[in-house]
Amino acid sequence: MKLGRYIATKTVWYAVALIAAVGLNFLLPRLVPGNPVDVIVSNLARGGSVTSEQQKQIYDSFVAEFGLDQPLWQQFFTYVGKVFSGDLGTSFAYYPASVNGLIGDALPWSIAVQLPAILIGWVLGNLVGAIAAFRGGNWDRSVFTSSLFLSSMPYYCLSILLLYGLAVVAGVFPVGGAYSLGSTPELSVSFLLDALDYYWLPFLSLVIVFIGGQAVGMRSMAIYELGGDYVNYARAMGIGDNKITTYIFRNAMLPQITGLALSIGTLVGGALITELVFSYPGVGTLLFNAIAANDYPVIQAITLIITVAVLLANFCVEIVYGIVDPRIRAAKSGEK
Amino acid sequence: MTTTPAPQSGAETGVLARVSDVRCVYGGGEQDFTAVDGVSFELNEGEILGLAGESGCGKTTLGNALAMIAVPPLYVLSGRLGIDGREIDLATLNAADVKAHRPYRGTTVSMLPQGAMNAISPTLRIRSLVLDVMRAHDKNVAKDEALDLARDRLKMLEMPVRVLDSYAHQLSGGMKQRVITVISTLLNPRLLIADEPTSALDVSSQRMLVEMLLAMVEQRIMSGVVFVTHDLPVLSQISDKLAIMNRGAIVEMGPTAQLVEDPQHPYTEKLLGSVLDPTAETRRKGKEWLTGGSGLVRSATETAASGTSPSDTPKGATS
Numbered sequence: 001m002k003l004g005r006y007i008a009t010k011t012v013w014y015a016v017a018l019i020a021a022v023g024l025n026f027l028l029p030r031l032v033p034g035n036p037v038d039v040i041v042s043n044l045a046r047g048g049s050v051t052s053e054q055q056k057q058i059y060d061s062f063v064a065e066f067g068l069d070q071p072l073w074q075q076f077f078t079y080v081g082k083v084f085s086g087d088l089g090t091s092f093a094y095y096p097a098s099v100n101g102l103i104g105d106a107l108p109w110s111i112a113v114q115l116p117a118i119l120i121g122w123v124l125g126n127l128v129g130a131i132a133a134f135r136g137g138n139w140d141r142s143v144f145t146s147s148l149f150l151s152s153m154p155y156y157c158l159s160i161l162l163l164y165g166l167a168v169v170a171g172v173f174p175v176g177g178a179y180s181l182g183s184t185p186e187l188s189v190s191f192l193l194d195a196l197d198y199y200w201l202p203f204l205s206l207v208i209v210f211i212g213g214q215a216v217g218m219r220s221m222a223i224y225e226l227g228g229d230y231v232n233y234a235r236a237m238g239i240g241d242n243k244i245t246t247y248i249f250r251n252a253m254l255p256q257i258t259g260l261a262l263s264i265g266t267l268v269g270g271a272l273i274t275e276l277v278f279s280y281p282g283v284g285t286l287l288f289n290a291i292a293a294n295d296y297p298v299i300q301a302i303t304l305i306i307t308v309a310v311l312l313a314n315f316c317v318e319i320v321y322g323i324v325d326p327r328i329r330a331a332k333s334g335e336k
Numbered sequence: 337m338t339t340t341p342a343p344q345s346g347a348e349t350g351v352l353a354r355v356s357d358v359r360c361v362y363g364g365g366e367q368d369f370t371a372v373d374g375v376s377f378e379l380n381e382g383e384i385l386g387l388a389g390e391s392g393c394g395k396t397t398l399g400n401a402l403a404m405i406a407v408p409p410l411y412v413l414s415g416r417l418g419i420d421g422r423e424i425d426l427a428t429l430n431a432a433d434v435k436a437h438r439p440y441r442g443t444t445v446s447m448l449p450q451g452a453m454n455a456i457s458p459t460l461r462i463r464s465l466v467l468d469v470m471r472a473h474d475k476n477v478a479k480d481e482a483l484d485l486a487r488d489r490l491k492m493l494e495m496p497v498r499v500l501d502s503y504a505h506q507l508s509g510g511m512k513q514r515v516i517t518v519i520s521t522l523l524n525p526r527l528l529i530a531d532e533p534t535s536a537l538d539v540s541s542q543r544m545l546v547e548m549l550l551a552m553v554e555q556r557i558m559s560g561v562v563f564v565t566h567d568l569p570v571l572s573q574i575s576d577k578l579a580i581m582n583r584g585a586i587v588e589m590g591p592t593a594q595l596v597e598d599p600q601h602p603y604t605e606k607l608l609g610s611v612l613d614p615t616a617e618t619r620r621k622g623k624e625w626l627t628g629g630s631g632l633v634r635s636a637t638e639t640a641a642s643g644t645s646p647s648d649t650p651k652g653a654t655s
Binding site: 228229230232233234235236237238239240241243247250251324325326327330 | 403404405407435438439440441442443446447449453454455456457458459460465468469472473503505506516519520
């Protein structure tokens with residue numbers, strides 16, 4: 001079956017890409033001059049609160065945990081074994097907290113704020129862009145100008161404007177954080193309602209920019225498709241505008257699907273700037289703190305998760321492309 | 337109102353379609369370019385009218401206006417099409433009530449487009465387009481009924497039925513053009529506007545398509561054809577009447593044989609004289625002309641100065 005062959009070919013290529021990515025993710029931190037464990041232990045010693053005996057214990061436990069005394073190839077297999085068993089290691093900065101635990105705490109916040117923003121922004125942006133292209137005139141001009149303005153605005157800029165306008169001046173929303181001081185994250189209605197108050201500002205700052213970007217892209221694609229011979233022919237055969245719109249939408253959607261999948265793929269990396277501006281405890285904030293503290297296991301784990309998510313997203317894009325566009329399916333499965 | 341009953345344009349008079357005073361411009365502002373300038377003609381039942389002229393003379397624009405397709409920057413300023421007992425006002429094509437023409441598209445007048453290679457959405461199977469065309473005019477038509485009609489038509493024209501499951505990219509150029517011809521005539525249109533359907537095809541595909549169109553007219557799948565092309569040899573073989581267009585106007589019209597044998601207008605004469613004739617004498621003359629007798633290819637200035645293009649005819653002489 002053509003689709004089956006297409007999916008099989010793609011799976012093989014993405015498996016190869018994953019192996020290469022895992023290899024690089026393992027190798028790159030080890031190519032950095034110096035031993036990260038030495039740096040951490042010397043930082044602890046500089047604080048003066050750790051005895052030399054404790055220093056040695058910490059050093060030995062790190063070396064044993066990462067197998068730094070073993071040859072590189074053995075370290076690689078240990079690393080791969082741990083990764084595939086779901087063990088991402090121990091944090092240097094929050095020792096002895098596990099990286100799994102840290103990411104597990106941060107990831108839901110990032111997903112909760114970004115996934116709805118991406119999905120709602122994608123749907124609304126594409127609708128607005130398509131309508132602007134079809135209606136033309138003043139509607140198109142005003143939508144295009146405002147969408148271009150919004151999509152060109154840096155996230156931090158809109159975040160700060162929203163923070164100043166809606167939190168500092170108007171006082172409608174809290175200034176920062178993800179929930180009130182003193183409360184503990186739990187699955188209860190009162191906590192969710194409290195978190196919702198803190199949710200709007202980061203959500204708005206992401207969704208507004210996303211709507212703008214999607215609208216600009218969709219408008220351009222739809223205008224291009226509107227001039228297609230197949231549109232004129234469908235009109236000449238008496239096919240209604242609504243049906244023709246579905247033809248145009250389907251053909252104009254392909255680049256937009258890529259944008260959606262890549263956005264979903266990279267969301268696990270957190271919305272770094274937005275999370276920092278609003279002190280939101282997501283993966284972006286965790287990554288930022290880990291970089292500041294040379295917390296290699298955390299950096300490495302987040303990088304790996306981002307890599308896998310982006311590969312997965314691209315894989316999904318390729319499959320959806322194959323389903324939506326028969327030409328791509330035919331070309332990639334070797335069909336004439 | 338865009339249409340009014342016009343019984344005088346009925347079959348009882350033998351006239352299929354009356355086209356009167358079609359004027360089209362590109363631009364819609366002060367810098368308008370007039371593409372069709374007051375064209376009128378009549379087409380009888382069962383006739384094929386060949387519409388010829390050099391590129392840019394307004395053939396395709398006239399075809400679009402007759403097929404009721406006017407997408408800006410094309411504006412139809414005036415024109416009426418009397419067909420099937422109706423008088424369709426073409427000047428309302430660009431107006432807000434453009435939907436009023438929809439029921440007549442594909443049924444009363446259908447279009448076989450110039451860009452047939454790209455006339456099918458690349459993500460659409462042929463059978464989906466067939467269904468959409470049928471359902472655009474009869475919402476309740478059953479899927480099987482619509483596809484059976486398409487299958488019958490394909491079989492009748494000796495084409496493989498499996499093309500219905502194909503996408504456009506899976507068909508050759510000739511096959512794509514014939515499939516589009518089948519779809520364009522699926523609803524048995526009274527008048528088919530065939531806009532350069534053979535220009536992108538090789539000679540064998542051209543022949544197949546032309547034979548197919550002739551068979552369709554013979555079997556009264558459609559009642560008449562306006563065949564737009566710059567390919568005079570093709571037109572001289574298939575058309576009953578020939579209309580020569582230059583600068584937006586019909587400069588001469590008449591029975592094909594008569595017009596080819598004895599053209600009255602100087603532009604028609606020049607246009608017919610431009611047709612390549614691959615005889616030994618023509619080849620010798622062509623070689624002399626290209627080399628200018630000195631073995632060198634003539635310059636563009638010389639070529640332009642020689643006035644061999646039909647478009648050198650002054651407008652005053654053509655209208």
